[in-house]
Amino acid sequence: MTITSQQHAAPSLRQPFTDELRERLRQRFDAQLNTGDSALNNHARGESPFPPAPPQAVLMAHHLDDVVDAMRICHEHRLPVIAHGAGSSLEGQLLALEGGLSIDLTGLNAIVSINAEDLTATVQAGVTREQLNDALKPHGLFFPIDPGAHATLGGMTATRASGTNAVRYGSMRENVLSLTAVTADARVVHTGTRARKSAAGYDLTRLFVGSEGTLGLITEVTLRLYPLPEAISAAVVTFPDSRGAVDTVIQAMQMGVPLARCEYLCTRSIEAINLVHGMGLRVQPTLFLEFHGTPASLQEQVELMQTLCSDNGGEGFEWAERPEDRTRLWKARHNAYYACRATRVGSEVIATDTCVPISQLASSLQGAADILKDASFPTMLFGHVGDGNFHALLVVDPTNPAEMAEAEHLNAAIVDLAIDMGGTCTGEHGIGLHKMDFLRREAGEEGIDLMQRIKQAFDPLNLLNPGKIFSLPDAASA
CATH class of the missing domain: 3.30.465.10 (Uridine Diphospho-n-acetylenolpyruvylglucosamine Reductase; domain 3)
Incomplete structure (x- = not known):
């Protein structure tokens, strides 16, 4: 995957990272400022499939005053600034497209x-x-x-x-x-x-x-x-196909069942989790469920969900009552992204996170499966289907241009389907660099124009994380 010129912010009037600027930052921050290769590389990408784009310096902020003083210096010198946290963003939000200063906020941890x-x-x-x-x-x-x-x-x-x-x-x-x-x-x-x-x-x-x-x-x-809930119970239930699993979720939401967690995993996702985490789960379309409440309310929720699952072909309702069993179950679900990636050595993952109205969930999930069925690389589907949000994972070889192009084409088709159903291109990962074109399709030109004007009112020099969410016209940096 490459970063195109259209994804960069407009040309700016920013000054270069001069020795004078470096010395001014060093005088104020001393050892908190780091320009070594290791620090720059550690702040160069997050979890996105884009190649690294390192900043020119990293500031380890410890106090609010550090952020204020750094921003004042950067504003005077027109130096771009990128905020950095745990580095787990997936859409290129952390890429320093124009260099600048990465302000690491993990030290503000009180x-x-x-x-x-x-x-x-x-x-x-x-x-x-x-x-x-x-x-x-x-x-x-x-x-x-x-x-x-x-x-x-x-x-x-x-x-x-x-x-x-x-x-x-x-x-x-x-x-x-x-x-x-x-x-x-x-x-x-x-x-x-x-x-x-x-x-x-x-x-x-x-x-x-x-x-x-x-x-x-x-x-x-x-x-x-x-x-904290008085009682918590989790369960795993399998289905002969994805339709039965999704119909169960839709019916539960429409009936007002107060599910705390409701996760769908396709057969290939379960295979990856079993392989990496040794879970021994049945290799079928699967729902992971969790219920919060009082013992009495949990009993009602569970009985109703068991009926719905059974009506839609669900079987093998297995409980995770003990805290350690629930922790293992949800740890495996949270690590499904990495498990899927581990099935192909040297791969990167391009992930969608479309979200649609709950009534469109079955059609959206099946549509995504149809779009991916002839992909030349491994693909998986899983996600938070209780609110209409799911992920398609495209496990690609980043050194293969044909695979990368195919993956982006399939990604766009899944997003277009979701938007046509009244949904969104991103339910949780954000826009960053990767979804800028999708946002324009979703929000329209007038919506993008309004966002641009808000950005210009807050940041007329376009110093804060430039080149993300949308591009700005040339006037933005004048």
């Missing part, structure tokens, strides 16, 4: 406050979801958004992440109450409050959520919390 009575917590951007949930356990609370990766909450906010629990608890969009961000001209902006709702002015919080580092560097977020 849990500022836990307000158990209000069911909120405020954390710095570098706190991971695992770190937060460990701190919440003594309070009987948890934060449910679980994209699978060992992600930071700042990065999850910036990409509007979701994951396996989104069917019940929503995505980061619903669960970020307020945030702090540093703008391109080094102003510190506080959006929202800890209140559950507000009608005060424009919703700036939602504007930053999902902006992928193009409007500001998110340094702190306040999140909704939830009580």
